[in-house]
Amino acid sequence: QLQVVESGGGLVQSGESLRLSCRVSGLTFAAVGVGWFRQAPGKKRERVSCITSGGQTNYEDPVKGRFVVTRDNAKDTVFLQMDRLKPEDTAVYYCAAQIQLLGSTTCPARYTGWGQGTQVTVSS
Secondary structure (H helix, E strand, O other): OOEEEEEOOEEEEOOOOEEEEEEEEOOOHHHEEEEEEEEOOOOOOEEEEEEOOOOOEEEOHHHOOOEEEEEEHHHOEEEEEEOOOOHHHOEEEEEEEEEOOOOOOOOOOOOOEEOOOEEEEEEO
């Protein structure tokens, strides 16, 4: 059974950093593409970043140059390193997983496994 669990959220000041973790179980992790999403109060959920089973990464414009997504297949975990955080990054961050062919280079169009979310709050 696919399980996705995020961790690492918290309260930081503007300019500081946080690292989120996303552990995926129930699938062969090397064949999983993972996406990071966020939802701020009163706003729609938006994609932040993704990493494919082949290690290709993609970032949305608001986080380019500040966020980095990596994966550790030995730990079944994807990390989202968030630097130079801004108050507008405040949101609940979700991790999502989707099985892919090994070595895929395109982010999944949809995800079947979602985590419960972790709160990130950036104070000014």
